[in-house]
Amino acid sequence: MQRRTFISSLAALPLVAGSAHAAGFTAIDITGASIGPDYQLLYTDGKPASLRDFKGKLVMLFFGFTQCPDVCPTALARAVEVKRLLGADGAKLQVVFVTIDPERDTAPLLTEYMRAFDPSFVAVRGNLEQTAKAAKDFKIFYRKVPSGSSYTMDHTALTYVFDTSGKIRLAFKHAQTAQECAADLRLLMNPKKETSFLKGLFK
Known part of the structure; x- marks a missing residue:
């Protein structure tokens, strides 16, 4: 059976000021x-994981699985390019990958998977119950889909963005380019510019 990935769950996400382009x-x-605002999961070294660990950084949070043939590696490759486009500010960005397939995504496998994209990217995992709770809290849909003698996964393909104070701010659509994502992150890094845009918009 062909794998079907749910690219987004936009209907479940409230828009601010009635527009995706409000700021x-x-x-x-x-x-x-x-949404969230946090999870009860583990890093690949077994230590408790929390989004609070990244206060002071912008966080890009994505739910996926290592055996995903296209959507997940595309999202992570985009994150690599976003970090490059940010230049020196790339050090202020933390990418977090949450596996929805803990049965196959072991800690060593996740460590190697992150390293293949960027050593600074981190993966988190839990047992089946913890994974289900995290997905529910973050409004992420996922399910197993039989595929031959094994299975693949359907899942929501949004990337959430948290600002430096740990508050959720944006949902990157899968179709967004790295350039568009980087521009959005620069707005979050420069609150004065964002405020100035809003004042001009609502004059």
């Missing part, structure tokens, strides 16, 4: 949304 963002502005 000049290409992404969906979900500031104030009741």
